[in-house]
Amino acid sequence: MIDKDFSKHTRDVGQAYTVYIERYAYGGYGIGKLPGGKLVFVEGTYPGDLAQIEILQEKSDLAFGRLVNLLEKSDIRRAPKCKYFNVCGGCQIMDVEYEKQLELKTQIVKEQLKRIGKIETDVARTIPSDLEFGYRNKMEFAFSYSNKEGVILGLKMRNSNRVVDIDECPISPSSFNRALEVVPEIIELSKAKIYNPKTRSGMLKHLVMRYSHSNNQTMAIFVTRTERFEEAKFIRAELLKRVPQINSIIHVMNSSDSVVLRGPYKTLYGSGVLEVEMDYEKFQIPPTAFFQNNYHVAAKMIEYVTKQLDLKGSERVLDLYAGVGTFSMRLAMLSKHVTAVESSHIAVKAGKANANINNLRNVKFEEADVEEYLKSFDNKVNIIVLDPPRSGAGKEVCEEIIRISPEKIAYISCDPTTLARDLAILKEKYKIISVQPFDMFPQTYHVETVVLLEKSE
Numbered sequence: 001m002i003d004k005d006f007s008k009h010t011r012d013v014g015q016a017y018t019v020y021i022e023r024y025a026y027g028g029y030g031i032g033k034l035p036g037g038k039l040v041f042v043e044g045t046y047p048g049d050l051a052q053i054e055i056l057q058e059k060s061d062l063a064f065g066r067l068v069n070l071l072e073k074s075d076i077r078r079a080p081k082c083k084y085f086n087v088c089g090g091c092q093i094m095d096v097e098y099e100k101q102l103e104l105k106t107q108i109v110k111e112q113l114k115r116i117g118k119i120e121t122d123v124a125r126t127i128p129s130d131l132e133f134g135y136r137n138k139m140e141f142a143f144s145y146s147n148k149e150g151v152i153l154g155l156k157m158r159n160s161n162r163v164v165d166i167d168e169c170p171i172s173p174s175s176f177n178r179a180l181e182v183v184p185e186i187i188e189l190s191k192a193k194i195y196n197p198k199t200r201s202g203m204l205k206h207l208v209m210r211y212s213h214s215n216n217q218t219m220a221i222f223v224t225r226t227e228r229f230e231e232a233k234f235i236r237a238e239l240l241k242r243v244p245q246i247n248s249i250i251h252v253m254n255s256s257d258s259v260v261l262r263g264p265y266k267t268l269y270g271s272g273v274l275e276v277e278m279d280y281e282k283f284q285i286p287p288t289a290f291f292q293n294n295y296h297v298a299a300k301m302i303e304y305v306t307k308q309l310d311l312k313g314s315e316r317v318l319d320l321y322a323g324v325g326t327f328s329m330r331l332a333m334l335s336k337h338v339t340a341v342e343s344s345h346i347a348v349k350a351g352k353a354n355a356n357i358n359n360l361r362n363v364k365f366e367e368a369d370v371e372e373y374l375k376s377f378d379n380k381v382n383i384i385v386l387d388p389p390r391s392g393a394g395k396e397v398c399e400e401i402i403r404i405s406p407e408k409i410a411y412i413s414c415d416p417t418t419l420a421r422d423l424a425i426l427k428e429k430y431k432i433i434s435v436q437p438f439d440m441f442p443q444t445y446h447v448e449t450v451v452l453l454e455k456s457e
Contacts, residue, residue: 014054016068021049026108026338026416026448028445040065044086046096046104048074076100081133082170084217087160089169091443102126102439105447108414117420119427126437126447130296133170135442137211137295140260141180143187147193150182153207161197171443175218175245176209182242183207189238190231195224195258201230206260208252210287213295214277219248219270223260227253236268237381248272250287262289273350277412278302281329281358289347290323294440298326301438301450305410306330308434308452309383316379318406320370320397325351325363327385327412332363333396335383341373374400375391385410392418398425405429409453414440419449431456 019032019040030045032053040063045051050072052067080086080094097163105126113119123272129135144152144163154166165184168177187194193202206223220239222229229251236249248270254263265287273284276291278299285291305327309315311334319328322340324347330336332355340363342348348367355363366373370388374397384406386393392415393401401409402425409430413419423432430453438450 005122013056013058016054016063017053018071019051019053019065021045021047021051021074022049023111024104024107026064026112026445034063036145038063039340041115042067044092046074046076047068048072048076058156063280084164084166084169087157088155088164088166089160090155090169091310092158092445094170094443098128098132098442101442102128104445105437105439108445108447109419109435109449112416112420113423115420116417117424119420119432119436121432122439123435126439127297127300129294129439131294131428135294135296136171136173136176137213137291138293139169139172139176139209141207143206145196145202148282151187151194152183153180153187168368172209173211173218175211175243177222178243178245179207179209179239183239186235186238186242190234192229192231192235193311200225203266205254208261210274210285212274212276215275216245217247217274218243218245219250219274220246221250221261221265221285221407223252223254225253225255232268240269243281243369246270248274248287252288263288278330280333281354283324283326283329284350284357285324286346286350289344289350292326292440297422297438297440297448301448302327302414302440304436305385305412305450306334307409308450309385309410311335311383315382317383317385318377318381318404320374320384320393321388322351322365323347323387325354325365327387328363329358331383331385332360333358336362338363339381341368341370343367343369358404371397371400374404377404379404383408383410385412387412388418390415390418393422395425398422399414402426402429405455407455409451411451411453413449413451414446416447416449419451423451423453426453429456430454 021030021032023031029041034040042065044067052069057064110123142163152165154164192204195202195205203224203226208221210219249268250266276283315335317331317335317338319340322342328340347366351365433452436450438448
């Protein structure tokens with residue numbers, strides 16, 4: 001007789017099981033149950049799949065498995081629109097019907113809030129992207145080299161540094177795909193040495209492509225380890241000849257292996273900035289500055305945030321992690337004054353320029369670490385808007401926000417896990433009014449979420 005209390009047992013790594021997938025988890029995992037009830041997380045599976053799996057790792061409370069064979073496929077599956085799907089690490093759920101992708105993301109936000117933040121609240125249906133494909137306005141392609149294939153340009157495999165050689169990417173604009181086709185040959189002809197991260201030899205590391213959907217502008221950014229880039233003149237001439245859609249070519253010097261797009265840069269061709277127009281504002285985005293990756297969804301988010309805040313024109317607003325002023329510009333148009341806080345010098349400089357471009361005199365940019373800035377902040381503000389990086393705002397920033405005590409908070413998050421953690425702190429003094437996910441990244445498990453909070457009575 002089989003002992004049903006499997007928590008007392010450690011299963012052998014490699015042991016096979018048949019599992020029915022019941023739920024989907026943030027990170028790209030289907031969740032099923034092993035005999036005895038322990039949860040098992042399996043990449044590449046979805047609710048409704050009957051999967052044969054093998055155990056990769058087991059912990060006291062859960063296990064991780066690898067999909068060996070699909071015995072029955074979930075009815076939410078479809079054929080993926082990419083020949084590199086499941087090889088390249090860029091997309092995880094391209095084989096799911098788009099309407100179902102939106103449902104999975106709504107469920108992910110709801111479950112993360114409940115599991116991590118102990119928050120049970122309504123989560124609105126995820127707002128879709130206007131473009132299911134071709135939506136990305138920035139892609140970071142990596143260079144590699146092999147004696148057999150020569151120069152390789154593509155995306156890294158998931159959880160690996162190995163570069164997958166690709167010649168097209170369905171979530172990229174057409175100009176990016178044209179560059180993917182021709183750049184490897186141009187680099188071969190130029191004799192530029194490809195960087196090897198293991199030996200730290202060579203110099204050419206990445207090709208970052210940026211695009212403005214509103215202005216149909218394409219920027220190509222070559223990232224090198226060293227300042228020397230003698231092949232740049234030849235590469236520039238060939239690239240302009242073969243990819244006429246390109247408006248700017250940039251050289252970024254970056255010795256770091258942890259961040260792709262950072263460091264001093266010079267313009268090799270064109271204006272050196274990307275111009276983006278939203279419904280009411282214009283932006284100039286420098287090569288290394290952050291901007292939301294999906295133009296159409298970013299426009300919807302700006303509209304949603306400002307409408308939800310119900311601005312009357314008399315408010316003082318603190319915009320944290322402001323970037324180039326993505327939210328600051330519209331907020332300034334609708335309120336009395338905006339203080340925008342951002343640690344990146346490049347972004348602050350661009351933010352000030354964007355305020356001038358939009359003739360806004362009531363927005364002030366502060367170059368500072370958000371936590372350090374808040375510790376010495378003693379002014380009265382009515383509203384705080386924050387759009388932190390994936391790591392979230394964190395305990396100290398949330399506690400400072402509570403101390404400053406604005407009437408309303410709009411929290412924009414790209415990671416529901418850190419969002420839930422931070423909301424668990426903020427909910428002590430604030431009540432959640434609305435939770436609205438946005439599909440910033442179709443074909444991936446990532447989801448953007450806007451949460452509106454108001455001070456509790």
